[in-house]
Amino acid sequence: MNAGPTSERVQQSLRRLIMERSYRPGSRLDPTELAAILASSTTPIREALNHLAGEGLVEARSSGGFLVPLIDxxxxxxxxxxxxxxxxxxxxxxxxxxxxxxxxxxxxxxxxxxxxxxxxxxxxxxxxxxxxxxxxxxxxxxxxxxxxxxxxxxxxxxxxxxxxxxxxxxxxxxxxxxxxxxxxxxxxxxxxxxxxxxxxx
CATH class of the missing domain: 1.20.120 (Four Helix Bundle (Hemerythrin (Met), subunit A))
Incomplete structure (x- = not known):
């Protein structure tokens, strides 16, 4: 039984939200809020955010939070x-x-x-x-x-x-x-x- 979106699906969905400007540069990305939007638990959300940080699409803060990087x-x-x-x-x-x-x-x-x-x-x-x-x-x-x-x-x-x-x-x-x-x-x-x-x- 599929309990929810796989990590890969969550990652692709989150990537699309950022790329299509659902979250503007500088916006904070809250794992709990994203979990509700993507019908997922927070664990795959955090995994996806960390992966996207490696790609440069997300910025991981030293405080443990995430945001969409500002562009200059x-x-x-x-x-x-x-x-x-x-x-x-x-x-x-x-x-x-x-x-x-x-x-x-x-x-x-x-x-x-x-x-x-x-x-x-x-x-x-x-x-x-x-x-x-x-x-x-x-x-x-x-x-x-x-x-x-x-x-x-x-x-x-x-x-x-x-x-x-x-x-x-x-x-x-x-x-x-x-x-x-x-x-x-x-x-x-x-x-x-x-x-x-x-x-x-």
Missing amino acids: EPGLKDLYAWSSDIIQLALRSARRPVLQSIELDPDSASTAEQAAQLLHSIASASSNREHGEAMERTNARLHVARIGEEDMLGGIDEELYALAHGARAGDIKLLRRTSSTYHLRRQRAAARLLRGVYRDD
Whole structure:
């Protein structure tokens, strides 16, 4: 008999709540409150919070509490720069047949999800699987900023299409340039994107 959500399910549910801005940066994460929301005991909640702290999605306080990390402009720029670095590193050992099989996911609910899926696919074309895993963690931390990219920046569909085109063509040089331009635009717009992160809906 299943007495409640497994630890993995609780972890995935909590990750989604944070990524979708149910808890804004700086918000305290109370295990008892979360247990009621996710129909779980507090033990898997605490396990999930500690796991997500390891991923950088949650901040563990010395007092034993947890909160959603605050995001500042330098930190957001660093995250976009790190995403760019992962792609550039991955392309050094990219397997062209894997790159050429990459497609945009038309079923993604948002451009934020499309971007995450596409960048993860490109990073995962590397012969070093650590690149794909690093991108997956970075995507999760960037998701809250990417939600506002369409409103703040516009033209996201065209950028994602250009990235996908470079991948399908197996053109590493083109993909390097396209990825660099994609990430640099976001680094330069970090202040505007942060306003979207902290705005009241």
